[in-house]
Amino acid sequence: MPPRTRHAGSVGGVRIVSLLPSTTEIVFALGAGDELAGVTVDCDYPPAARAKRIVSGSALPPGLTPAQIDAEVRRRLAEGQALYHLDEGALADIDPDVILTQDLCEVCAVATASVDEALAHLGCDGRVLTVDPGTLEEVVESVTTIGAAIGREKPARDLTAELRGRLAAVAGAVAGRPRPRVAVLEWIDPPFAAGHWVPDMVTAAGGTSVLGRVGDRSVTTSWQDVRHASADVIVVAPCGFHLDGAVDQAQKVLADRRIPDGIAVWAVDADAAFVRPGPRLIDGVQALAAALHPGALGERPDLARRIR
Numbered sequence: 001m002p003p004r005t006r007h008a009g010s011v012g013g014v015r016i017v018s019l020l021p022s023t024t025e026i027v028f029a030l031g032a033g034d035e036l037a038g039v040t041v042d043c044d045y046p047p048a049a050r051a052k053r054i055v056s057g058s059a060l061p062p063g064l065t066p067a068q069i070d071a072e073v074r075r076r077l078a079e080g081q082a083l084y085h086l087d088e089g090a091l092a093d094i095d096p097d098v099i100l101t102q103d104l105c106e107v108c109a110v111a112t113a114s115v116d117e118a119l120a121h122l123g124c125d126g127r128v129l130t131v132d133p134g135t136l137e138e139v140v141e142s143v144t145t146i147g148a149a150i151g152r153e154k155p156a157r158d159l160t161a162e163l164r165g166r167l168a169a170v171a172g173a174v175a176g177r178p179r180p181r182v183a184v185l186e187w188i189d190p191p192f193a194a195g196h197w198v199p200d201m202v203t204a205a206g207g208t209s210v211l212g213r214v215g216d217r218s219v220t221t222s223w224q225d226v227r228h229a230s231a232d233v234i235v236v237a238p239c240g241f242h243l244d245g246a247v248d249q250a251q252k253v254l255a256d257r258r259i260p261d262g263i264a265v266w267a268v269d270a271d272a273a274f275v276r277p278g279p280r281l282i283d284g285v286q287a288l289a290a291a292l293h294p295g296a297l298g299e300r301p302d303l304a305r306r307i308r
Contacts, residue, residue: 174206
């Protein structure tokens with residue numbers, strides 16, 4: 001279905017609602033930020049996204065520890081409760097042409113089924129585009145998909161070419177070097193092995209991913225399994241946290257002596273460059289490559305910090 005034009009009295013283009021921080025980032029990267037009419041409370045990049053109307057927010061109370069967040073998420077899912085709430089009034093006011101959402105993770109955003117139900121209830125006929133990339137290549141391809149949906153095909157082609165070019169440059173920089181074994185933890189209490197596109201990122205950065213599997217969901221593991229993985233490097237990338245929060249959690253893991261001596265430990269800005277499937281994943285690959293192969297690329301202290 002081609003995107004509808006805006007209603008009379010509005011500027012040309014499509015009226016877009018993004019229910020994911022990653023798709024918000026992609027919309028801005030394609031030059032369509034002015035057409036973005038609604039976002040989620042978690043959409044914090046680029047900074048201009050914070051000025052957009054919020055149509056979705058987390059149902060979790062603030063101030064919880066990682067263990068408390070995990071327990072609350074499990075309880076709500078077991079009871080069939082939503083983890084995000086959709087502001088139907090805001091959605092009705094916007095009357096969007098395109099709504100970008102996902103079914104990849106119930107913890108990350110409003111599910112597509114909930115959006116469909118809300119639109120049917122409101123009588124809105126906007127197109128719902130579900131964006132569920134599972135690998136790094138699928139993340140890059142999702143830029144093309146979104147570009148086609150919002151009438152930005154040429155910027156999407158240019159951006160995907162740029163992203164692939166940057167990945168090729170990293171591959172050239174780390175070619176022929178030993179590939180350290182890397183375990184990426186998406187949560188620490190309990191530990192989660194990062195899946196989806198993260199193992200691809202490790203491979204692209206010149207490492208060998210252990211624990212998580214490409215394209216599969218992130219899974220609960222144990223500190224015993226983490227130790228048995230015989231990783232050379234452990235990367236703490238807690239979903240929902242930027243670099244300072246990741247550093248705090250990595251330091252706690254070390255203080256609790258969860259990780260044996262002799263293993264390098266890095267904390268990374270998960271939300272900026274690891275867990276949100278958008279263009280900045282390539283920044284994450286570059287930061288990880290610099291951590292695994294000192295001297296191969298310029299360091300990214302804004303995204304990665306060595307803890308031990």
